[in-house]
Amino acid sequence: MKRERRQELKSPLHICPEVAKSGKVSACPYNDKCRFSHDVEAFKAERPADIEGSCPFLIYEGPCPYGLACRFAGTHRDDVSAPTENLPVKSSELNFFNKDTQKLLWKNKMKFPETESTLKLLGLKGNPKDKTLGGKGENGQVVPKEPATDTKTDNNEVANDSIIPFISPEDDADENNLADDTRPLKKAKSSVNEICSSQVSSGSSVQEGILDSSCDVNKLEPAADTVTDSDKSLKLHPREKKLIDFRDKLYLAPLTTVGNLPFRRVCKVLGADVTCGEMAMCTNLLQGQASEWALLRRHSSENLFGVQICGAYPDTVTKTVELIEQECSVDFIDINMGCPIDIVVNKGAGSALLTKPMRMKSVVEAASLTVGTPVTIKVRTAYFEGKNRIDSLIADMGNWGATAVTIHGRSRQQRYSKLADWDYIYQCVCKAPKSLQVLGNGDVFSYVDWNKHKTECPELSTCMIARGALVKPWIFTEIKEQRHWDITSGERLDILKDYARFGLEHWGSDSKGVETTRHFLLEWLSYTCRYVPVGLLDVIPQRINWRPPSYYGRDDLETLMASDSAADWVRISEMLLGKVPSGFSFAPKHKSNAYDRAENG
Template sequence: METETLMDELPAATATAVEHPETPLQPPSSNADDGGVSQEFRTPEELVAKSIAPVKREYLRPPPSRPSTNNNNNAIVGVENDDAAEAKGAPLLKDKKSKRQIKRERREEQKSPLHLCPKVAKSGKVSACPYGDKCRFSHDVEAFKAVKPADIEGSCPFLVYEGPCSYGLACRFAGTHRDDVSAPTENLPGKSSELNFFSKDTQKLLWKNKMKFPKAEATLKLLGLEGNPKDKTLADNGENGQVAPKEPATDTKTDSNVVANDSISPSISPEDNVNGNNLADDARPLKKAKSSVNEICSSQVSSGLSVQGGVPDGNFGVNKSEPTADTMTDSDKSLKLHPREKKLIDFRDKLYLAPLTTVGNLPFRRVCKVLGADVTCGEMAMCTNLLQGQAAEWALLRRHSSENLFGVQICGAYPDTVTKTVELIEQECSVDFIDINMGCPIDVVVNKGGGSALLTKPMRMKSVVEAASSTVGTPVTIKVRTAYFEGKNRIDSLIADMGSWGATAVTIHGRSRQQRYSKPADWDYVYQCVRKAPKSLQVLGNGDVFSYVDWNNHKTECPELSTCMIARGALVKPWIFTEIKEQRHWDITSGERLDILKDYARFGLQHWGSDSKGVETTRHFLLEWLGYTCRYVPVGLLDIIPQKINWRSPSYYGRDDLETLMASDSAADWVRISELVLGKVPSGYSFAPKHKSNAYDRAENG
């Protein structure tokens, strides 16, 4: 079969990026056991029974004659000069460098001509830098121009904003800058559409352990949850005494900005210092009537954060329509903390994009908003890191102005950690709800008592939710799995009480922590939990939603279900939101998919910057995303539709060269695609995929 050439669709400048005769395109090969029978002799029904995508016979291609070099999670793909060649083998990983060595190398690198001082880059004048010779960066403009990479084709992403590009000479689109604009401002022009910037004053207070949390401390005292757990006699080991097994911390929780820090902030009580080995569990809270917190006037709980030795910046809570704590009367304060007076969010029938580690960054959420998502949620942030004032972790709470219904997700193991965090978030950020992750399966999180480990300790779950929801007026939601251990589901026994804990909504992922992604989600159990939930508690389902047919089936089977959260389905095909709203299978073309990638690149440059560092950061996360999009099989190539999320793709040709390229699970081909929207990669570029997107039985997103 002859396919259309990529040269007919793309300009010559971009077509050369995929013109590598020495490296033929490698679509994904089937990992399924065909039982010795070729796919072309099987019926579509037989293929579906074996979870193989039933691609039409005319699009099938024979397996490559040479051994496949398909990407795996441990491979590092290098690209040298102008050729995007596949790595022949994974090189040996270098020894880890010490922090001191990394810091020294960073300082030396900053002095290189490539790292021009931002002040000088903006104005083009050396005199613009107030630090002069003491500046950490280079001031040699001519040397910078000599080594600066060539401009990328296209226009500066900041031209849509008033004022000049703040990256000035360092911008990779400097040739498109206009001269008829006013002087550059201090704030980056693209940032005007982003909210929830972390206050430097608050960060310093957290660093110095001078931040107080009066609302959190008062709530914890009221619930009997204050103090050191070592001093208490009762330990919470769950209702049946199960304890989450200690596993070696082989997984690492990372996100688009930071690697999770295992260190503990000095500003947090000893309860937070959990290493999964030698600290006693949280004590059970003192027994009280279920409505004790609701009926007690909370005017004694002061609003706002008090500070020792000074008053923080008065810009807390910016972009919020609610009155500030200082202007509220005592009666207002008591009403604000009353659960029945909280703002209610109706999730019913709304398209909810799940919080996704690494790939669910702000630019990706903007793409999903354009394609029809109604509710978005930021990447999971660790409570201990937020309370330490880590700027990279706070960046996960960033919000774009287009996200009209936005929440943040946090993860913590103990009531005091979570309660202080929600109080701080409500003061610092503009969010519509706060989601507490009680289902994350990652080892480094579970070993510290957070995420799925809380499923083995229902009394601690109650303490965390009750304390958090009683402290803030922002709605609190929770996300759980069916259980920790396979075959020992327990959410159905807790769902009736979750509403009385103070949760506004609960999302149930239809898998256990032990199961991970090895089997389809158990939606029958999700329906069972939904029917047992009180009417006041909204219940959302999660797992394997990959088409509007899946969405409709779940809503039909269980009308009481509020909505379905969409996770991996959005990673593979973000236009799933359009399909659900328009109730159709979108046979999207390769050109339309490329336009979506271009939108992502533009949003990424506006978020991370248009200089060389911002371009390569955008490229990195684009490549991480392409590790999922390659799993999509176009509708026009299938004998049976819609595609299921657990289907494995055989080797196939696309309807044009670009579609064939997009079907490849080789990281070298992902780099080629990135070159179509972000220009050539630097010499010696390498990319190591983080998530095991090709391992269908396991994924790191919780």
């Protein structure tokens, strides 16, 4: 691999981006020290042929950012003579990773003041690399990372007396009725708390359920009689946050690999209301990995957008949410506690947290107390098949500080081998407090499925749509219009064309961007081939677990789209992105059925 990279660096095709953009060697600020090639003529002699079609940046004002390296360079207009006053400005992307922040993370010099204060408040303060949760507390006692048992979820049964439980509004109201010896620990009021409480009672600073930012009950003010100007920037208590209303909104699930920004743009065009980025690992984000931070990228069309993170310990997750709130524009942060992938579970994250409810509590509580952004969680029914446990925890999840919880109706061991258990999801919804929004996830593949779940359980906030959107992204249109869309192969090809255009805008229109777009398009096509047109079905609607035999479509393109052969998916990609490079091969990354593997029971 090193030899190939060295050869690539020496190749004239490895042209400097600044030189390619302007066509002038003098445009590069590094001159002779640049690690890219500056030989424009050699690049023109060896560059691959243009792809059929027009440059995706032509519809926007200004020149193409890839210049000579663009695979559609032949369609570029003359910037001197071409009119640009009536062209739209390029749609923006948000949440680019700050280089200064990345350098601080690389050098392990990033400060997390909110995390430090929150972990100290909850008795979770300590060395992140130590297996004990905090080393020594204020009184010199050792604070264990996990209580003696993971099955106790009641605040009064926590083994560690230094852990201060989250006090819900209902508990706060009934505080005076508790005896002194049974009253849960609660932090003392400071002058900031007293001013906040007085403003709440007078109603002077309450607007749409949110207190003025000068109030803060997350922080203690030691020996302070007056509020300083710095207190005005302090954050709100979780019970005073502005909540997101997920009720009846069409929610596109965070989808690993395939749920990238171009795919989310396609779903937004087809009717999705809420979108969420791909799962990002907390440890990778804290290490400043640019590839992981790219998963948090947001498009301007995503008006209700969240990111999903995955971590095993309270300190790791809390630092990550503080960093995300500081660096990114997001509407909510979702903590994944249901990922079944072995590499994630073996590190104690994802579904592994389902076996440690007290750690779940610590993670959610610390994260929600640290940031003002709403925190949601996503879980599965259980880790092992037949040992469901979310119904025993869901009554406490609202007290932990979570705004909403999404329940995937399968266990970790089950993976995708059986249908989702919606009856169990309904049971959990009935046991959840009214302040906690509960979302269901699993096997929603038509508007009939959507209506059934909403009718059988009106308290259900909404349904999250995952594989259904991968197989047919127009499911959002079907639900909104309450119809079965007998979509033609031409209309499906138009959706793929939109995806290719969005992908070239996101990853680039040079050779590297084209092949990246092709790779993710092929991953998506490995799901779309499962769709059976409505006009060919004897029983409507199609179920998500059906695997029909090979069939002929109503035209050649429909037959090609129904193929489960990777070679046919490559043919479809060549219709949109030109011929594949020599020696190209593709194998899909994901397998949806992993139930029969030995390590999964």
